[in-house]
Amino acid sequence: MTQTNFTPRVFSGIQPSGGLTLGNYLGAIKRFVDMQGPDFETVYCMVDLHAISVWQNPADLAHNTRELCAGFIAAGIDPTKSILINQSQVPEHAQLGWVFNCVARMGWMQRMTQFKDKAGKNAQNVSLGLFGYPALMAADILIYHATHVPVGEDQKQHLELTRDIAAKFNHDYGVDFFPMTEPVIEGAATRVMSLRDGTKKMSKSDPSDASRINMTDDADTIARKIRKAKTDPDALPSEAKGLESRPESRNLVNIYAALSDQTVDQVLTEVGGKQFGEFKPMLAELAVSKLGPISAEMARLMAEPDEIDRILTAGSLRAREITAPILRKTYDIVGMVAPV
Ligand code: AQP
Numbered sequence: 001m002t003q004t005n006f007t008p009r010v011f012s013g014i015q016p017s018g019g020l021t022l023g024n025y026l027g028a029i030k031r032f033v034d035m036q037g038p039d040f041e042t043v044y045c046m047v048d049l050h051a052i053s054v055w056q057n058p059a060d061l062a063h064n065t066r067e068l069c070a071g072f073i074a075a076g077i078d079p080t081k082s083i084l085i086n087q088s089q090v091p092e093h094a095q096l097g098w099v100f101n102c103v104a105r106m107g108w109m110q111r112m113t114q115f116k117d118k119a120g121k122n123a124q125n126v127s128l129g130l131f132g133y134p135a136l137m138a139a140d141i142l143i144y145h146a147t148h149v150p151v152g153e154d155q156k157q158h159l160e161l162t163r164d165i166a167a168k169f170n171h172d173y174g175v176d177f178f179p180m181t182e183p184v185i186e187g188a189a190t191r192v193m194s195l196r197d198g199t200k201k202m203s204k205s206d207p208s209d210a211s212r213i214n215m216t217d218d219a220d221t222i223a224r225k226i227r228k229a230k231t232d233p234d235a236l237p238s239e240a241k242g243l244e245s246r247p248e249s250r251n252l253v254n255i256y257a258a259l260s261d262q263t264v265d266q267v268l269t270e271v272g273g274k275q276f277g278e279f280k281p282m283l284a285e286l287a288v289s290k291l292g293p294i295s296a297e298m299a300r301l302m303a304e305p306d307e308i309d310r311i312l313t314a315g316s317l318r319a320r321e322i323t324a325p326i327l328r329k330t331y332d333i334v335g336m337v338a339p340v
Contacts, residue, residue: 006179010035011146013045013087013137016064017056018204020071022213022291023192026258027152031187033076035150042082043144043319044072049087049094049136053129054118054205066308067298071215074297079311087140089316092323096139097132099330103169104135108161114154138162142178143323150184153191154201159183173333189258195229198247213287216295223284226252231276238272240264249276256283259290 012032014024036042046068051061065086072084087093109115112134119126129136137158141149142165149159159181166178194200194211202212213222230248237243243250243264256279257267271279301308331338 005176006145006147007041008039008148009041009043009144009146010148010150010184011043011045011141011144012150013047013050013140014068015051016046016048016061016068016086017051017054018064020068020215021192021202021204022215022255022287023152023189023202024204025071025075025215025291025294026187026189026192026255027154028150029072029075029077030258031150031184032072032082035148035184036077036081040148042077043146043322044077044082044084045140046086047137047140050133053127053133066305067216067302069308069312070298070301071294073301073311074294079315083315083318084311085315085319086312089312090143090319090323092143092320092327093136093140095327096143096330097136099334100135100139100142100165100169101132103165103172104138104161108164109134111157112161113157134158134161135165138165141181142166143326144319145179145322145326146181147179148182148184150186153185156183156185175333177329177333187258188262188264189254192255192258193247193251195225195251198230198249198251213291215291216298217291218295219288219292222287222291223281226280226284226287229280231280236268236271236274236276236279238268240268242268252276252279252283256286259286 010032012028014020014028020029032042032044046065048061048065051064069084069086073079077084109131115131115133118130138161141162151159163180166180169178170176192202194202194206195213196208196211200211204212206212210225210228213225217225229252231252232246232249234246234249236249236253243253253264253267256271257264260267271282328338
Protein backbone atom coordinates (compact mmCIF):
# COMPACT_ATOMS: atom_id res chain seq x y z
CA MET A 1 0.00 0.00 0.00
CA THR A 2 1.30 3.49 -0.77
CA GLN A 3 0.81 6.84 0.92
CA THR A 4 -1.05 8.08 -2.15
CA ASN A 5 -4.24 6.39 -0.89
CA PHE A 6 -4.28 8.79 2.04
CA THR A 7 -4.68 12.53 2.59
CA PRO A 8 -1.18 13.90 3.38
CA ARG A 9 -1.52 14.47 7.11
CA VAL A 10 1.04 15.18 9.83
CA PHE A 11 0.59 14.15 13.45
CA SER A 12 3.01 14.57 16.31
CA GLY A 13 2.89 15.09 20.06
CA ILE A 14 4.86 16.05 23.13
CA GLN A 15 4.30 14.98 26.73
CA PRO A 16 3.37 17.69 29.24
CA SER A 17 5.64 15.90 31.72
CA GLY A 18 7.68 19.00 32.57
CA GLY A 19 8.73 22.23 30.93
CA LEU A 20 9.75 22.27 27.28
CA THR A 21 13.46 21.84 26.54
CA LEU A 22 15.67 22.98 23.71
CA GLY A 23 15.68 19.30 22.65
CA ASN A 24 11.89 19.29 22.25
CA TYR A 25 12.11 22.59 20.37
CA LEU A 26 14.85 21.64 17.88
CA GLY A 27 13.96 17.95 17.52
CA ALA A 28 10.21 18.43 17.33
CA ILE A 29 8.42 21.81 17.56
CA LYS A 30 10.61 23.69 15.08
CA ARG A 31 9.97 20.87 12.62
CA PHE A 32 6.24 20.96 13.34
CA VAL A 33 6.24 24.62 12.32
CA ASP A 34 8.20 23.82 9.13
CA MET A 35 5.59 21.24 8.08
CA GLN A 36 2.65 23.59 8.60
CA GLY A 37 1.49 24.77 5.18
CA PRO A 38 -0.37 23.79 2.04
CA ASP A 39 1.25 20.35 1.61
CA PHE A 40 -0.23 18.76 4.76
CA GLU A 41 -3.07 18.86 7.23
CA THR A 42 -1.28 19.18 10.57
CA VAL A 43 -2.39 17.91 13.98
CA TYR A 44 -0.25 18.63 17.06
CA CYS A 45 -0.97 17.14 20.44
CA MET A 46 -0.14 17.51 24.12
CA VAL A 47 -0.04 13.82 25.03
CA ASP A 48 -1.33 14.03 28.59
CA LEU A 49 -2.36 10.35 28.71
CA HIS A 50 1.24 9.40 27.99
CA ALA A 51 2.49 11.81 30.65
CA ILE A 52 0.63 9.94 33.43
CA SER A 53 2.46 6.72 32.58
CA VAL A 54 4.84 8.23 35.14
CA TRP A 55 3.24 9.87 38.23
CA GLN A 56 2.34 13.52 37.64
CA ASN A 57 1.15 15.95 40.26
CA PRO A 58 -2.35 16.91 38.93
CA ALA A 59 -1.86 20.68 39.29
CA ASP A 60 1.53 20.45 37.55
CA LEU A 61 0.07 18.35 34.75
CA ALA A 62 -2.65 20.95 34.08
CA HIS A 63 -0.08 23.77 34.18
CA ASN A 64 2.37 21.92 31.93
CA THR A 65 -0.36 21.09 29.41
CA ARG A 66 -1.33 24.75 29.04
CA GLU A 67 2.32 25.83 28.99
CA LEU A 68 3.09 23.30 26.26
CA CYS A 69 0.17 24.64 24.23
CA ALA A 70 1.54 28.16 24.77
CA GLY A 71 4.98 26.90 23.63
CA PHE A 72 3.54 25.44 20.43
CA ILE A 73 1.78 28.69 19.56
CA ALA A 74 4.68 30.93 20.60
CA ALA A 75 7.06 28.90 18.41
CA GLY A 76 4.84 29.47 15.37
CA ILE A 77 2.07 26.88 15.30
CA ASP A 78 -1.03 28.72 14.18
CA PRO A 79 -4.27 27.26 15.63
CA THR A 80 -6.16 28.39 12.53
CA LYS A 81 -3.80 26.32 10.34
CA SER A 82 -3.08 23.34 12.61
CA ILE A 83 -5.34 21.34 14.89
CA LEU A 84 -4.05 21.70 18.47
CA ILE A 85 -5.37 19.25 21.05
CA ASN A 86 -4.68 17.56 24.33
CA GLN A 87 -4.91 13.81 23.90
CA SER A 88 -7.38 13.07 26.72
CA GLN A 89 -10.03 15.28 25.08
CA VAL A 90 -10.14 13.17 21.92
CA PRO A 91 -11.22 9.81 23.38
CA GLU A 92 -10.73 7.92 20.11
CA HIS A 93 -6.95 7.92 20.81
CA ALA A 94 -7.43 5.71 23.90
CA GLN A 95 -10.16 3.63 22.24
CA LEU A 96 -7.95 2.73 19.28
CA GLY A 97 -5.12 2.29 21.77
CA TRP A 98 -6.99 -0.65 23.30
CA VAL A 99 -7.48 -2.29 19.90
CA PHE A 100 -3.74 -1.91 19.28
CA ASN A 101 -2.93 -3.44 22.68
CA CYS A 102 -4.59 -6.50 21.23
CA VAL A 103 -2.62 -6.30 17.95
CA ALA A 104 0.89 -5.58 19.30
CA ARG A 105 2.88 -8.61 20.49
CA MET A 106 4.65 -8.84 23.86
CA GLY A 107 7.94 -9.62 22.13
CA TRP A 108 7.72 -6.40 20.09
CA MET A 109 7.05 -4.31 23.18
CA GLN A 110 9.87 -5.94 25.15
CA ARG A 111 12.35 -4.80 22.52
CA MET A 112 11.54 -1.09 22.99
CA THR A 113 14.73 0.59 24.17
CA GLN A 114 12.97 3.67 25.56
CA PHE A 115 11.05 1.46 28.01
CA LYS A 116 14.28 -0.24 29.04
CA ASP A 117 15.98 3.16 29.51
CA LYS A 118 13.10 4.67 31.46
CA ALA A 119 12.31 1.60 33.58
CA GLY A 120 15.97 0.81 34.23
CA LYS A 121 16.43 -1.61 37.09
CA ASN A 122 12.94 -0.78 38.35
CA ALA A 123 11.03 -2.64 35.60
CA GLN A 124 8.76 -4.54 38.02
CA ASN A 125 7.56 -1.36 39.69
CA VAL A 126 6.84 0.95 36.76
CA SER A 127 3.30 1.31 35.44
CA LEU A 128 1.73 -0.95 32.85
CA GLY A 129 1.04 2.30 30.97
CA LEU A 130 4.76 2.95 30.54
CA PHE A 131 5.18 -0.49 28.98
CA GLY A 132 2.14 -0.05 26.72
CA TYR A 133 3.07 3.53 25.74
CA PRO A 134 4.19 2.70 22.16
CA ALA A 135 0.85 0.99 21.32
CA LEU A 136 -1.03 4.11 22.41
CA MET A 137 1.45 6.19 20.43
CA ALA A 138 0.64 4.09 17.34
CA ALA A 139 -3.04 4.83 17.97
CA ASP A 140 -2.34 8.58 18.35
CA ILE A 141 -0.86 8.54 14.86
CA LEU A 142 -3.13 6.06 13.09
CA ILE A 143 -6.43 7.43 14.45
CA TYR A 144 -5.69 10.30 12.01
CA HIS A 145 -4.41 8.02 9.23
CA ALA A 146 -1.35 10.26 9.53
CA THR A 147 1.12 9.82 6.69
CA HIS A 148 4.06 11.72 8.24
CA VAL A 149 5.32 12.09 11.80
CA PRO A 150 8.10 14.60 12.59
CA VAL A 151 10.04 13.39 15.64
CA GLY A 152 13.48 13.37 17.22
CA GLU A 153 15.84 10.43 16.65
CA ASP A 154 14.82 8.79 19.96
CA GLN A 155 11.33 8.03 18.59
CA LYS A 156 12.53 6.10 15.52
CA GLN A 157 11.91 2.68 17.06
CA HIS A 158 8.38 3.65 18.15
CA LEU A 159 7.61 4.72 14.60
CA GLU A 160 8.81 1.35 13.31
CA LEU A 161 6.47 -0.33 15.80
CA THR A 162 3.62 1.88 14.54
CA ARG A 163 4.21 0.53 11.03
CA ASP A 164 4.36 -3.05 12.36
CA ILE A 165 1.03 -2.59 14.15
CA ALA A 166 -0.59 -1.05 11.05
CA ALA A 167 0.72 -3.90 8.88
CA LYS A 168 -0.45 -6.61 11.28
CA PHE A 169 -3.89 -5.06 11.64
CA ASN A 170 -4.24 -4.77 7.84
CA HIS A 171 -3.02 -8.36 7.39
CA ASP A 172 -5.09 -9.94 10.19
CA TYR A 173 -8.33 -8.33 9.02
CA GLY A 174 -7.55 -8.52 5.28
CA VAL A 175 -7.88 -4.76 4.75
CA ASP A 176 -5.82 -1.84 3.45
CA PHE A 177 -7.05 0.46 6.17
CA PHE A 178 -4.08 1.93 8.08
CA PRO A 179 -1.22 3.71 6.22
CA MET A 180 2.48 2.95 6.53
CA THR A 181 3.39 6.19 8.28
CA GLU A 182 6.72 7.84 7.41
CA PRO A 183 8.90 9.15 10.23
CA VAL A 184 10.39 12.57 9.43
CA ILE A 185 13.69 12.80 11.33
CA GLU A 186 15.59 15.71 9.81
CA GLY A 187 17.78 18.68 10.64
CA ALA A 188 21.04 19.29 12.47
CA ALA A 189 19.64 18.51 15.94
CA THR A 190 17.56 15.35 15.76
CA ARG A 191 19.18 14.30 19.06
CA VAL A 192 20.12 17.16 21.36
CA MET A 193 22.31 15.86 24.17
CA SER A 194 22.61 16.78 27.84
CA LEU A 195 24.87 19.78 28.51
CA ARG A 196 26.53 17.77 31.28
CA ASP A 197 26.98 14.45 29.43
CA GLY A 198 27.24 14.32 25.65
CA THR A 199 26.22 10.65 25.57
CA LYS A 200 22.84 11.25 27.25
CA LYS A 201 19.74 12.80 25.63
CA MET A 202 18.68 16.24 26.86
CA SER A 203 15.46 15.48 28.73
CA LYS A 204 12.83 17.46 30.61
CA SER A 205 12.77 14.91 33.43
CA ASP A 206 16.56 14.83 34.01
CA PRO A 207 17.04 15.62 37.72
CA SER A 208 19.80 18.11 36.83
CA ASP A 209 18.41 21.43 35.58
CA ALA A 210 21.93 22.32 34.41
CA SER A 211 21.72 19.45 31.89
CA ARG A 212 19.14 21.23 29.75
CA ILE A 213 18.00 24.57 28.43
CA ASN A 214 14.35 25.13 29.26
CA MET A 215 12.26 27.21 26.89
CA THR A 216 11.32 29.40 29.86
CA ASP A 217 14.93 30.07 30.99
CA ASP A 218 15.88 33.76 31.01
CA ALA A 219 18.88 35.15 29.10
CA ASP A 220 21.25 34.99 32.09
CA THR A 221 20.33 31.38 32.86
CA ILE A 222 20.81 30.31 29.24
CA ALA A 223 24.22 32.04 29.10
CA ARG A 224 25.30 30.47 32.42
CA LYS A 225 24.23 26.95 31.39
CA ILE A 226 26.09 27.23 28.08
CA ARG A 227 29.18 28.67 29.81
CA LYS A 228 29.19 25.70 32.20
CA ALA A 229 28.38 23.09 29.52
CA LYS A 230 30.89 20.25 29.47
CA THR A 231 33.37 20.45 26.56
CA ASP A 232 36.93 19.35 25.85
CA PRO A 233 40.10 21.44 25.78
CA ASP A 234 40.66 21.32 21.99
CA ALA A 235 39.81 24.03 19.48
CA LEU A 236 36.87 23.48 17.12
CA PRO A 237 37.72 21.56 13.94
CA SER A 238 37.02 22.98 10.49
CA GLU A 239 34.92 20.02 9.32
CA ALA A 240 32.28 17.68 10.85
CA LYS A 241 34.58 14.63 10.80
CA GLY A 242 36.72 16.29 13.47
CA LEU A 243 33.81 16.12 15.94
CA GLU A 244 33.32 12.35 15.67
CA SER A 245 34.81 11.35 19.00
CA ARG A 246 33.91 14.59 20.80
CA PRO A 247 30.22 14.16 21.84
CA GLU A 248 29.91 17.31 23.97
CA SER A 249 31.57 19.52 21.36
CA ARG A 250 29.52 17.98 18.58
CA ASN A 251 26.35 18.67 20.57
CA LEU A 252 27.09 22.38 20.96
CA VAL A 253 27.92 22.72 17.26
CA ASN A 254 24.74 20.82 16.29
CA ILE A 255 22.69 23.18 18.49
CA TYR A 256 24.35 26.20 16.87
CA ALA A 257 23.66 24.78 13.39
CA ALA A 258 20.00 24.01 14.14
CA LEU A 259 19.35 27.40 15.76
CA SER A 260 20.97 29.27 12.86
CA ASP A 261 19.41 27.04 10.14
CA GLN A 262 22.82 26.03 8.81
CA THR A 263 24.56 22.72 8.28
CA VAL A 264 27.32 21.64 10.67
CA ASP A 265 29.91 22.12 7.91
CA GLN A 266 28.71 25.68 7.28
CA VAL A 267 29.04 26.44 10.99
CA LEU A 268 32.53 24.95 11.14
CA THR A 269 33.63 27.05 8.18
CA GLU A 270 32.76 30.06 10.35
CA VAL A 271 34.03 28.86 13.74
CA GLY A 272 36.69 26.22 12.95
CA GLY A 273 39.89 26.98 14.94
CA LYS A 274 38.08 28.89 17.71
CA GLN A 275 38.36 27.84 21.35
CA PHE A 276 35.22 27.19 23.40
CA GLY A 277 35.89 30.37 25.38
CA GLU A 278 35.04 32.24 22.19
CA PHE A 279 32.40 29.89 20.75
CA LYS A 280 30.25 29.53 23.88
CA PRO A 281 29.35 33.27 24.08
CA MET A 282 28.43 33.15 20.35
CA LEU A 283 26.16 30.18 21.03
CA ALA A 284 24.64 31.84 24.10
CA GLU A 285 23.89 35.00 22.14
CA LEU A 286 22.29 33.01 19.32
CA ALA A 287 20.21 30.89 21.74
CA VAL A 288 18.96 33.96 23.62
CA SER A 289 18.07 35.75 20.38
CA LYS A 290 16.04 32.74 19.13
CA LEU A 291 14.48 31.56 22.39
CA GLY A 292 13.89 34.93 24.08
CA PRO A 293 10.96 35.99 21.86
CA ILE A 294 9.39 32.52 22.20
CA SER A 295 9.56 32.50 25.99
CA ALA A 296 8.22 36.08 26.16
CA GLU A 297 5.26 35.07 24.00
CA MET A 298 4.72 31.93 26.12
CA ALA A 299 4.52 34.11 29.24
CA ARG A 300 2.01 36.42 27.54
CA LEU A 301 -0.17 33.48 26.49
CA MET A 302 0.04 31.87 29.94
CA ALA A 303 -1.50 35.03 31.38
CA GLU A 304 -4.65 34.13 29.40
CA PRO A 305 -5.35 30.48 30.25
CA ASP A 306 -9.01 30.79 29.14
CA GLU A 307 -7.82 31.58 25.63
CA ILE A 308 -5.60 28.47 25.66
CA ASP A 309 -8.55 26.35 26.82
CA ARG A 310 -10.72 27.80 24.07
CA ILE A 311 -8.08 26.84 21.45
CA LEU A 312 -7.89 23.29 22.84
CA THR A 313 -11.68 22.90 22.88
CA ALA A 314 -11.96 24.09 19.27
CA GLY A 315 -9.08 21.76 18.33
CA SER A 316 -10.73 18.71 19.87
CA LEU A 317 -13.96 19.35 17.96
CA ARG A 318 -12.05 19.57 14.67
CA ALA A 319 -9.97 16.51 15.56
CA ARG A 320 -13.02 14.39 16.29
CA GLU A 321 -14.37 15.06 12.80
CA ILE A 322 -11.36 13.01 11.63
CA THR A 323 -11.04 10.48 14.46
CA ALA A 324 -14.67 9.46 15.04
CA PRO A 325 -15.22 8.05 11.51
CA ILE A 326 -11.85 6.24 11.59
CA LEU A 327 -12.69 4.63 14.95
CA ARG A 328 -16.19 3.70 13.73
CA LYS A 329 -14.71 2.00 10.66
CA THR A 330 -12.06 0.25 12.80
CA TYR A 331 -14.75 -1.16 15.11
CA ASP A 332 -16.72 -2.23 12.07
CA ILE A 333 -13.68 -4.06 10.62
CA VAL A 334 -13.02 -5.74 13.99
CA GLY A 335 -16.66 -6.84 14.33
CA MET A 336 -17.96 -4.65 17.14
CA VAL A 337 -21.76 -4.46 16.97
CA ALA A 338 -23.01 -0.87 16.81
CA PRO A 339 -26.82 -0.88 16.89
CA VAL A 340 -28.24 2.32 15.38
N1 AQP B 1 16.99 15.73 23.33
C1 AQP B 1 16.18 15.68 22.28
N2 AQP B 1 16.66 15.92 21.04
C2 AQP B 1 15.84 15.90 19.96
N3 AQP B 1 14.51 15.66 20.05
C3 AQP B 1 14.00 15.42 21.28
N4 AQP B 1 12.76 15.15 21.70
C4 AQP B 1 12.76 15.00 23.04
N5 AQP B 1 13.98 15.17 23.52
C5 AQP B 1 14.80 15.42 22.44
C6 AQP B 1 11.61 15.02 20.81
O1 AQP B 1 10.54 15.75 21.38
C7 AQP B 1 9.33 15.07 21.06
C8 AQP B 1 8.50 14.90 22.29
O2 AQP B 1 9.12 14.08 23.23
P1 AQP B 1 8.32 13.75 24.56
O3 AQP B 1 8.35 14.89 25.47
O4 AQP B 1 6.98 13.26 24.25
O5 AQP B 1 9.09 12.54 25.14
P2 AQP B 1 10.58 12.29 25.32
O6 AQP B 1 11.23 12.01 23.99
O7 AQP B 1 10.67 11.21 26.34
O8 AQP B 1 11.13 13.70 25.84
P3 AQP B 1 11.80 14.01 27.19
O9 AQP B 1 12.14 15.46 27.22
O10 AQP B 1 12.95 13.07 27.41
O11 AQP B 1 10.63 13.75 28.20
P4 AQP B 1 10.66 12.93 29.53
O12 AQP B 1 11.82 13.45 30.28
O13 AQP B 1 9.33 13.20 30.20
O14 AQP B 1 10.80 11.50 29.13
C9 AQP B 1 9.69 13.77 20.37
O15 AQP B 1 9.56 13.95 18.98
C10 AQP B 1 11.13 13.58 20.75
O16 AQP B 1 11.83 12.86 19.76
